Amino acid sequence: xxxxxxxxxxxxxxxxxxxxxxxxxxxxxxxxxxxxxxxxxxxxxxxxxxxxxxxxxxxxxxxxxxxxxxxxxxxxxxxxxxxxxxxxxxxxxxxxxxxxxxxxxxxxxxxxxxxxxxxxxxxxxxxxxxxxxxxxxxxxxxxxxxxxxxxxxxxxxxxxxxxxxxxxxxxxxxxxxxxxxxxxxxxxxxxxxxxxxxxxxxxxxxxxxxxxxxxxxxxxxxxxxxxxxxxxxxxxxxxxxxxxxxxxxxxxxxxxxxxxxxxxxxxxxxxxxxxxxxxxxxxxxxxxxxxxxxxxxxxxxxxxxxxxxxxxxxxxxxxxxxxxxxxxxxxxxxxxxxx
Amino acid sequence: xxxxxxxxxxxxxxxxxxxxxxxxxxxxxxxxxxxxxxxxxxxxxxxxxxxxxxxxxxxxxxxxxxxxxxxxxxxxxxxxxxxxxxxxxxxxxxxxxxxxxxxxxxxxxxxxxxxxxxxxxxxxxxxxxxxxxxxxxxxxxxxxxxxxxxxxxxxxxxxxxxxxxxxxxxxxxxxxxxxxxxxxxxxxxxxxxxxxxxxxxxxxxxxxxxxxxxxxxxxxxxxxxxxxxxxxxxxxxxxxxxxxxxxxxxxxxxxxxxxxxxxxxxxxxxxxxxxxxxxxxxxxxxxxxxxxxxxxxxxxxxxxxxxxxxxxxxxxxxxxxxxxxxxxxxxxxxxxxxx
DNA sequence: ATAATTTGTGCAATCGATTGCAAAATCATT
DNA sequence: AATGATTTTGCAATCGATTGCACAAATTAT
Numbered sequence: 110x111x112x113x114x115x116x117x118x119x120x121x122x123x124x125x126x127x128x129x130x131x132x133x134x135x136x137x138x139x140x141x142x143x144x145x146x147x148x149x150x151x152x153x154x155x156x157x158x159x160x161x162x163x164x165x166x167x168x169x170x171x172x173x174x175x176x177x178x179x180x181x182x183x184x185x186x187x188x189x190x191x192x193x194x195x196x197x198x199x200x201x202x203x204x205x206x207x208x209x210x211x212x213x214x215x216x217x218x219x220x221x222x223x224x225x226x227x228x229x230x231x232x233x234x235x236x237x238x239x240x241x242x243x244x245x246x247x248x249x250x251x252x253x254x255x256x257x258x259x260x261x262x263x264x265x266x267x268x269x270x271x272x273x274x275x276x277x278x279x280x281x282x283x284x285x286x287x288x289x290x291x292x293x294x295x296x297x298x299x300x301x302x303x304x305x306x307x308x309x310x311x312x313x314x315x316x317x318x319x320x321x322x323x324x325x326x327x328x329x330x331x332x333x334x335x336x337x338x339x340x341x342x343x344x345x346x347x348x349x350x351x352x353x354x355x356x357x358x359x360x361x362x363x364x365x366x367x368x369x370x371x372x373x374x375x376x377x378x379x380x381x382x383x384x385x386x387x388x389x390x391x392x393x394x395x396x397x398x399x400x401x402x403x404x405x406x407x408x409x410x411x412x413x414x415x416x417x418x419x420x421x422x423x424x425x426x427x428x429x430x431x432x433x434x435x436x437x438x439x440x441x442x443x444x445x446x447x448x
Numbered sequence: 449x450x451x452x453x454x455x456x457x458x459x460x461x462x463x464x465x466x467x468x469x470x471x472x473x474x475x476x477x478x479x480x481x482x483x484x485x486x487x488x489x490x491x492x493x494x495x496x497x498x499x500x501x502x503x504x505x506x507x508x509x510x511x512x513x514x515x516x517x518x519x520x521x522x523x524x525x526x527x528x529x530x531x532x533x534x535x536x537x538x539x540x541x542x543x544x545x546x547x548x549x550x551x552x553x554x555x556x557x558x559x560x561x562x563x564x565x566x567x568x569x570x571x572x573x574x575x576x577x578x579x580x581x582x583x584x585x586x587x588x589x590x591x592x593x594x595x596x597x598x599x600x601x602x603x604x605x606x607x608x609x610x611x612x613x614x615x616x617x618x619x620x621x622x623x624x625x626x627x628x629x630x631x632x633x634x635x636x637x638x639x640x641x642x643x644x645x646x647x648x649x650x651x652x653x654x655x656x657x658x659x660x661x662x663x664x665x666x667x668x669x670x671x672x673x674x675x676x677x678x679x680x681x682x683x684x685x686x687x688x689x690x691x692x693x694x695x696x697x698x699x700x701x702x703x704x705x706x707x708x709x710x711x712x713x714x715x716x717x718x719x720x721x722x723x724x725x726x727x728x729x730x731x732x733x734x735x736x737x738x739x740x741x742x743x744x745x746x747x748x749x750x751x752x753x754x755x756x757x758x759x760x761x762x763x764x765x766x767x768x769x770x771x772x773x774x775x776x777x778x779x780x781x782x783x784x785x786x787x
Numbered sequence: 788a789t790a791a792t793t794t795g796t797g798c799a800a801t802c803g804a805t806t807g808c809a810a811a812a813t814c815a816t817t
Numbered sequence: 818a819a820t821g822a823t824t825t826t827g828c829a830a831t832c833g834a835t836t837g838c839a840c841a842a843a844t845t846a847t
C-alpha cells in the first residue's frame with residue numbers, strides 16, 4: 110500500500126529552496142513573481158502532485174465558494190430541473206452547491222437555512238415552503254449581507270433578487286383560453302394564498318372572469334394544498350355542485366391529474382363535460398390520456414439564471430447592485446384536455 | 449446598519465477570563481472540563497451569539513463533513529429520489545451533500561469526481577455514466593482511502609461498497625411474466641453492456657427464454673442508449689421485422705413510452721398486438737394509457753441506505769469493514785400494457 | 788500535615804494558505 | 818562605480834479551532 114502524504118506549499122518551497130510565500134504567489138499567478146520562478150513552481154507542483162487545500166484557503170479568505178439551495182422537494186421535476194440549471198452554471202464558475210429540502214415544512218426550512226448559514230455558504234438560493242409565513246431565518250442572511258435569491262416562491266418581506274415566472278398572466282391566459290373555447294362555468298383549484306405564485310394565478314383567473322363579465326362564484330374557488338388527495342376532494346366537491354363547472358383551472362398538474370382520474374372513474378368526458386387545465390408541465394402531463402393542457406415553466410433556465418445572478422453578486426460584494434425581480438414568461442401548452 | 453463582527457472562541461475566552469482551549473473544550477463537552485465552567489461557557493456562547501467556524505475546525509481535523517454525489521442526471525426521478533434519501537439521512541448526521549451530474553458523459557464525470565476530490569469530500573456516492581469504461585478518476589479516492597459507494601450503476605474494477613437492485617432477477621421475472629401471459633416472440637431493448645444493470649437485465653431475459661426453451665433470436669435483441677430517440681428507432685426496427693415480436697421488454701420506461709407512442713401512431717393494440725414492459729416506474733408510467741407495466745426500484749431507500757453506509761464507514765475509518773454489496777429487491781408492477 | 792492522586796486549565800504548536808511590509812536582488816541611469 | 822528605481826522574494830502574522838503536554842488546584846490517602 111503506497112503512502113501518499115499530502116503535499117503543501119511548504120514542501121514545494123523546501124524542494125525549490127524558496128519560501129512558501131513565493132510558492133503561494135507563483136501558484137496564484139501573482140504579478141510580483143518573475144516568469145521564471147512561476148514556471149519553476151508550477152512545474153514542480155504538477156510533478157509532486159500538489160493539490161491546494163481549499164479549506165485552508167477558505168479559512169483565510171472567509172469564502173467557501175459554496176451556494177446553498179433550499180427547495181421544497183428535490184424529486185419534483187420543476188425543482189430538480191432548476192437545480193440542474195444551478196449546478197451547471199455554478200460548476201463552470203468553480204462553485205459548489207449544497208442542496209437541502211424543506212419538504213414544504215416551515216420548521217424543516219428553518220433548520221436547513223440555519224445549517225447552511227452555519228456552514229457559511231456564500232449565497233442562498235431558495236424557493237420557500239408552503240408554510241413559510243415568517244422570515245426571521247432569512248433575515249440572518251440579509252443582516253450579514255449574504256446574498257439571497259428567491260426563485261419561483263418568494264418571501265415578500267425580504268428585499269432581494271427574485272426570479273419568478275409570470276403567474277398572474279399565466280392564470281389570466283389559462284382562464285381566457287377556457288372562456289374562448291366555450292366554457293361557461295369556470296372553477297379554480299388554488300393553492301395557499303400565502304405563496305405569491307398561487308395568489309397571482311388566482312388573481313389572473315379573477316381578472317379574466319371579470320373582463321368577460323362572468324360572475325365570480327364562491328363555490329367555484331377551492332383553496333387546497335394542491336396535493337393529490339386534497340385535489341381529489343376539491344374536485345369532487347366541485348362536480349357534486351348542483352351546477353358543476355364545465356372548465357377547471359387546476360393550480361398544478363398533480364391536482365389536474367386527480368381531476369382527470371375522477372372523471373375517468375365517473376364517466377365524465379374530458380374535455381367534453383369538463384375541460385381541465387394544469388400548471389407546470391410535469392413529465393406525465395404530455396403522455397396521460399387525454400393529454401393535459403398546462404403551462405410550461407422554464408425550470409432549468411430559472412436555475413441557471415439564479416446561479417448567474419447570485420454568483421455575480423457574490424463576486425462583486427463591494428459594488429452596490431440594486432435588487433432585481435426577473436420575470437420569465439411561460440408558455441401555454443394546449444393539449445387534449447382543453448381542446 | 450448594525451455591525452455584527454464574528455465571535456470567536458478567543459472573544460469568549462477574553463470575556464470569561466479563561467483560555468481559548470478551555471472554551472473549545474467546554475463547547476465540545478470534553479470530559480476534562482468541570483461542569484461549572486462548561487455551563488458558564490455555553491451560556492456565554494449563546495449570549496454572545498457565538499457560531500463555530502466550521503472551516504477552521506475542518507482544517508484542523510482534516511474532515512469536511514461533506515459527501516460528494518455524482519449522478520448521471522438530477523432531473524430523472526430515480527436519481528432525484530435517491531438524492532432525496534441521501535439528503536435526508538445525511539442531514540440527520542450533520543453531513544452536507546454536494547451534488548453534481550455527469551450528464552452520462554465520461555469526461556464530465558471525471559471532472560466532477562476530480563472537483564469533489566479537490567474539495568476533500570469525506571466520501572463519494574456515485575452512479576456511473578453510461579460511458580464509464582475506465583476507473584482512474586475513481587482510484588484517486590480508493591488510493592487515499594476515501595470511501596466510495598456505488599449505487600445502481602457500479603464500476604466492477606473498483607473494490608467498494610455497492611447498493612444495487614436485483615436487475616438479473618427483475619429481467620428474468622419480467623420475461624417470465626411475458627411468457628406466462630402468452631407472448632411467443634419476446635424482444636428486448638437493452639442498454640449499453642458496459643453497465644452492470646443492463647447486462648444483468650439482459651441476462652435475466654436470456655435465462656428466462658432458455659428456461660422456457662424459447663429461441664434467442666438475434667434480431668430481437670436491440671442495444672441502444674435507451675433515449676427516447678434511439679428507443680423509437682429500435683422499436684421501429686423490431687416491428688418492421690417479417691415476424692415482429694408480440695412482447696417487448698424495454699430497458700427503461702422512456703423507451704417503453706416511445707414504443708407505446710409508436711403503437712398508437714401505427715394502430716397497434718397494446719397489449720393485444722404487442723405487450724410492453726418498462727423499467728424504473730417513472731412518474732408517468734402509472735398514468736399513461738394504457739398504463740405501463742414496469743419495475744419499481746426503491747430509489748429513496750437506496751439513497752438513504754447509501755448515506756447510512758458511507759457515513760458509517762467515514763465515522764469508523766480506523767476499523768476495517770469488509771466491502772459489501774447490498775442487493776435490494778424490486779417489485780414488478782403489472783399494469784395494462786402487459787395484462 | 789504531608790505526600791500521592793485526581794481533576795481542571797493554560798501554553799503553545801498545528802492545520803495550510805494568504806498577504807502587508809520589509810529586505811534583497813536586479814536593473815537603469817548618470 | 819555609485820545612486821536611485823524597480824522588481825523579486827522572504828518574514829512573520831493571520832484566519833479560528835483543536836490538542837498534547839505541562840502545570841496548578843482540589844481531593845484523597847497516609
